[in-house]
Amino acid sequence: MKSLNARCIMCGKSYQLNEDHKDYKNxxxxxxxxxxxxxxxxxxxxxYEADEQRKPIKPSSS
Ligand SMILES: [Zn+2]
Numbered sequence: 001m002k003s004l005n006a007r008c009i010m011c012g013k014s015y016q017l018n019e020d021h022k023d024y025k026n027x028x029x030x031x032x033x034x035x036x037x038x039x040x041x042x043x044x045x046x047x048y049e050a051d052e053q054r055k056p057i058k059p060s061s062s
Contacts, residue, residue, distance in 0.1 A: 004028055006035035010042035 002019045006027055017024050017037070027035035038046070 002028075004035060006037045008039040008042055009036045010038055010046075013039065015039055 002024075003016045004024065004027060005014055006017050006023070007014050015037075017027065017035075023037045027037060
């Protein structure tokens with residue numbers, strides 16, 4: 001299986017993406033020496049924070 005090195009723009013960690021990764025095709029087409037992407041961990045975090053911001057402020061339960 002083919003793979004490429006990509007660095008997460010959010011946490012800065014380097015990852016090796018396999019051919020079956022959702023971003024592989026997109027990144028390999030860019031033909032850059034170091035591809036950048038947002039890793040699963042960070043994208044989950046972003047999604048979680050976006051959800052939190054969308055929530056209405058809870059009324060105090062006290
Ligand atoms: Zn990351």
